[in-house]
Amino acid sequence: MPIGKVKWFEPRKGFGYVTGEDGKDVFLHASALPEGVSTLRPGTKIDYSFADSRRGPQVLSLEVLAEPADTRGPRRKPEEMVPLVEDLIKLLDQTSEPLRRGRYPENGRKLAKLLRALAHEFDA
Numbered sequence: 001m002p003i004g005k006v007k008w009f010e011p012r013k014g015f016g017y018v019t020g021e022d023g024k025d026v027f028l029h030a031s032a033l034p035e036g037v038s039t040l041r042p043g044t045k046i047d048y049s050f051a052d053s054r055r056g057p058q059v060l061s062l063e064v065l066a067e068p069a070d071t072r073g074p075r076r077k078p079e080e081m082v083p084l085v086e087d088l089i090k091l092l093d094q095t096s097e098p099l100r101r102g103r104y105p106e107n108g109r110k111l112a113k114l115l116r117a118l119a120h121e122f123d124a
Helices: 078-100 108-123
Strands: 003-010 015-020 025-029 045-053 056-066
Touching (some): 003 025, 025 045
Parallel strands (some): 025 056
Antiparallel strands (some): 003 045, 015 025
């Protein structure tokens, strides 16, 4: 059985892809997950079997060999988060006016990046 890594898996959609050691992508349906496993994180090392289907190669069964290492660093201290949250609140307040006028704000991408960074801190 080949060894590969999970490229991505979306549990809500019920599928994802595995990249084998040969670099080829293989479709992974949720029905191929082992009992008790409902999702896989990207980078999870797996041993899998596959077969060619009408739409290309598809995983038939798999065994999880190793979970990816957690690359998140330590959380910031809560006191350090206060100014970040307050600045983000100010930015969000400034954003509401253009939205009321039916337009997205010009700084939308920057705001999205800041929201993702803050979410990462809370999720760490």
